[in-house]
Amino acid sequence: MRDDAERRRVFIDSVYQQATTLATALTAGGVDRDRILAGRALFLAGRFFDGIEARGWLEAGTNLLWSQLRDQVHEDGGHHGRNTSAHGEVLASYLEVLSILRAANDDVPIWARKRIKGMADYLARLMHPDQEPVLLQGAVLGGGPAARELLAVAAVLLHEPGLALPGELTGLWTAMVLDASARKVHAHLERRSRTIEARGLRRSGFYVLPGEPGDVMIVDGGTPTPEGGGGALGYELSVGGERLVVGSGSAIDAPTHLAAHLRSTQAHNVISVDGADQVVNGRLPVVTDVQWTVQDGVVAFTGTQDGFARLANNLRLQHRRRVLCLPGRFWIVCDELLGAGEHVVESFVHFHPGTTIEGSCHDRLAFHATRASGSRVQVVASRAHEARVVRGVDGADALGWYRAESGDAVPAPVLALAAAGKLPLLIGYAIVPRSEEPVSLRLEHDAFRLVAELRAGGEDFRLAVVQGEVELTRRPTEP
Numbered sequence: 458m459r460d461d462a463e464r465r466r467v468f469i470d471s472v473y474q475q476a477t478t479l480a481t482a483l484t485a486g487g488v489d490r491d492r493i494l495a496g497r498a499l500f501l502a503g504r505f506f507d508g509i510e511a512r513g514w515l516e517a518g519t520n521l522l523w524s525q526l527r528d529q530v531h532e533d534g535g536h537h538g539r540n541t542s543a544h545g546e547v548l549a550s551y552l553e554v555l556s557i558l559r560a561a562n563d564d565v566p567i568w569a570r571k572r573i574k575g576m577a578d579y580l581a582r583l584m585h586p587d588q589e590p591v592l593l594q595g596a597v598l599g600g601g602p603a604a605r606e607l608l609a610v611a612a613v614l615l616h617e618p619g620l621a622l623p624g625e626l627t628g629l630w631t632a633m634v635l636d637a638s639a640r641k642v643h644a645h646l647e648r649r650s651r652t653i654e655a656r657g658l659r660r661s662g663f664y665v666l667p668g669e670p671g672d673v674m675i676v677d678g679g680t681p682t683p684e685g686g687g688g689a690l691g692y693e694l695s696v697g698g699e700r701l702v703v704g705s706g707s708a709i710d711a712p713t714h715l716a717a718h719l720r721s722t723q724a725h726n727v728i729s730v731d732g733a734d735q736v737v738n739g740r741l742p743v744v745t746d747v748q749w750t751v752q753d754g755v756v757a758f759t760g761t762q763d764g765f766a767r768l769a770n771n772l773r774l775q776h777r778r779r780v781l782c783l784p785g786r787f788w789i790v791c792d793e794l795l796g797a798g799e800h801v802v803e804s805f806v807h808f809h810p811g812t813t814i815e816g817s818c819h820d821r822l823a824f825h826a827t828r829a830s831g832s833r834v835q836v837v838a839s840r841a842h843e844a845r846v847v848r849g850v851d852g853a854d855a856l857g858w859y860r861a862e863s864g865d866a867v868p869a870p871v872l873a874l875a876a877a878g879k880l881p882l883l884i885g886y887a888i889v890p891r892s893e894e895p896v897s898l899r900l901e902h903d904a905f906r907l908v909a910e911l912r913a914g915g916e917d918f919r920l921a922v923v924q925g926e927v928e929l930t931r932r933p934t935e936p
Contacts, residue, residue, distance in 0.1 A: 476502035480514055483521075488528045490536075490543055496521030497550040504557060522554060526572055534575030535661025539682050541583055541590035542600045548576045548611070549602050549630070555614045556634045570615065577611035577620050580604055582656055583663055586671045586698040588622060591663070592861060593677045593691060595684025597707040599862045602630040613639050618646040655756045655784070657749035664749055664758045666782040671698035671831070672890055674788050676780055678760045680744045684709075686736040688725030689744055689762040690778040694788070696890045697831030702726060703809050703869070706860030715866055718855035722764075728776060728792045728804045728884070735764030746777075748925035755920060755927045756782040769796050774880075779907060781920050781927065789909050789920070791885035791900060801877040802884055806836065810859050810869040814846050821897055824872060835892040835913075839900040840884050841874040889913045 458465040476499065483495055496518045503515025529537050529547070536544040551573045558565055583591045588605050589598060606628040612621035613635060626635075626643045635643070653667040662679015676692040677685070684707070694702035705724035708716040718724055722734045735742045742764030750757045758780045766772045774796040781789040794802055808814065808826055815825045822838035824846070838844065848857040849868025859869035876884040887898040892913060899910040906923040912934055921928045 472502065473506065476506070476514055477510075480517065483517070488525065488537070490529070490538060490547060492521060493525045493529065493547050493550055496525060497554060500554055501557075522551070523566065523569055526551065526569055530572055530576060531660035532575070533658045533660045534572070534577070534579030535658055535663070536576070537661075538594075539661060539663075539677075539679055540594045540596045540684060541580065541592070541604075542596040544576065544580060545590070545604060545607055546601050548573070548580060548607055551576070552607065552610050552614060553634055556610070556639075559614060559639075560636065574611070574615050574617060577608060577615065577617070579658065579661070581608055581620060581651070582658065582665055583675060585673065585675075585693070585695045585700055586653075587695070587700060591675045591693050592704055592706065593663075593675070593685060593688065593693065594682050595707045595709065597709070597860075597862055603628060606631050609643055610634050612646055613643050618648070621646045621648055622651065623648050655751055655782075657758075659747070659749065662744070662747075666756045666758065666780060666788060667784050668696070668782070668788075668890060669785045672696050672785070674702075674780070674782065676758050678744060678747050678749075678758060681735075681741055683739075683741065685725075686741045687720055687722040687734055687764075688727060689735055689742045689764055690760050690776070691725040691727045692780070692790075693726070694888065695832075696834055697829060699828050699832040700809050701812060701826065701828055701832055701834065702888075703807055703859060703861070705807055705858055705869075706866065707863070710863055711860060711866065714851070715855060715858060715860075718858065719860060719866075723805060723856055724807070724858075726805060726807055727778075728794075728802050730765040730774070730776070730794060730800050730802055731768055732801070732803075733765060733768060735762065737767060750925055750927060752927045753929040754783060755929050756784065757922065757925070757927045759922075759925060765794075768800065769798060771797070773797075774800075779922060781909060781922070783918065783929070786889070787911060787913060787918075788888045789885060789898070789911065790888070791883065791902075791907060791909065793902060793907070794880055794882040796880045799877070799879050800882065801875065802882055804841070804874045804884055804886070806872040806874075806886070807857075807859070808870045808872070810867050812870055814870050814872065816844070816846065817895075822874065823896065826870075826872075831891070833891060835889045835896050836872065836886055837889070837896045837898050838874050838884075838886045839898040841876050841886070843875045845873050845875075847871055847873070883907075885909070887911050887913070 499514040499518030656665040664676040666674040708719035746761040748759040827833040858866040860866035
């Protein structure tokens with residue numbers, strides 16, 4: 458444009474008219490991600506143009522950015538949309554603003570800097586070992602700057618070297634946001650090994666249950682949003698540095714016949730009751746009674762959701778999920794259906810498309826899931842009456858599809874475990890990484906406690922859970 462004055466004039470006139478229209482159309486009130494994007498646009502326009510009108514845009518944009526930061530971002534750093542794609546978009550907007558303020562030697566409110574740092578910390582905690590974020594609540598890959606780019610820019614602008622991931626600074630967005638001196642700062646940052654720690658992000662509703670390096674389970678323990686309404690109490694799992702258990706992906710812009718499935722409960726790593734969905738007539742399930750404890754070396758999550766309440770005459774049907782993790786050894790997922798009557802429960806475990814599933818169902822329901830040499834687990838069920846593995850089923854009963862980006866869905870294996878009977882009903886499974894020896898799981902429960910007995914890797918583990926308290930006993934397996 459420097460060489461074409463007419464094109465430059467047309468471009469600048471267009472941007473000016475767009476800024477004028479935005480400033481006029483922007484109304485007061487409301488808490489929405491688009492308001493942050495509008496504030497960013499007015500801030501940039503106010504910095505670019507001169508004059509009284511531009512100063513008004515700058516003031517309006519700045520006020521909107523700081524007010525929405527306070528209203529939309531929780532104290533734990535998570536955006537209230539509970540979607541890592543939206544979170545990354547919002548974080549990118551604030552990092553661009555910080556970059557401009559840094560270049561002009563302008564101040565940033567201390568509380569705002571702290572909140573933006575919290576957003577970067579939050580994103581770092583919800584990343585899989587493959588350096589991409591968890592894809593729950595409708596999140597997708599490729600919707601904006603990559604997570605590693607966001608963390609690299611945040612590390613420089615916030616003077617937090619611990620945020621930067623290993624490797625060189627890449628990406629067009631980082632080149633636009635950071636000047637040459639800032640990129641030099643990034644090159645000399647002292648990188649830290651990123652150890653995944655057990656963490657409960659209570660305000661945003663996500664919980665991190667770690668394993669050995671390269672292993673992590675991230676549980677969605679919050680009340681869902683419309684984009685992920687059918688997946689209350691779902692999770693994703695990486696083993697050996699690769700995603701293994703995944704959500705089916707986003708329904709946005711998906712073909713009509715597949716979009717309904719991707720929004721459904723059957724597309725998440727949760728249970729379905731009598732084939733029903735957690736969402737009906739737009740009513741989202743509510744998650745309550747969340748407990749998060751780390752005790753006797755065991756990391757434990759408990760949550761209850763009411764998405765199936767309508768299936769009972771008294772509307773008191775509840776689904777309670779407990780996830781028990783002994784880091785480096787196993788994860789146990791237990792689902793209790795509480796209430797009265799008889800029902801059929803099906804528990805879904807969705808695997809990455811690159812995963813192969815082999816069954817061993819002679820004396821127990823057990824499966825080996827392998828994506829790579831170091832990314833393999835044994836899944837053994839308890840109190841399940843039958844199991845099936847499907848991939849790429851189309852039509853009214855669609856199942857077994859994966860759509861991590863806004864393109865076509867690809868077939869992916871799904872393990873479905875079923876049980877039926879009178880309530881209270883219990884079904885569950887253990888996930889044991891890199892296990893070669895046979896694994897067995899036994900689950901028992903009553904009105905007061907849950908007991909899980911797992912035999913794996915030459916040891917017997919007994920976990921008793923009473924009102925959120927966990928007691929672990931372990932001993933060598935007897936010959």
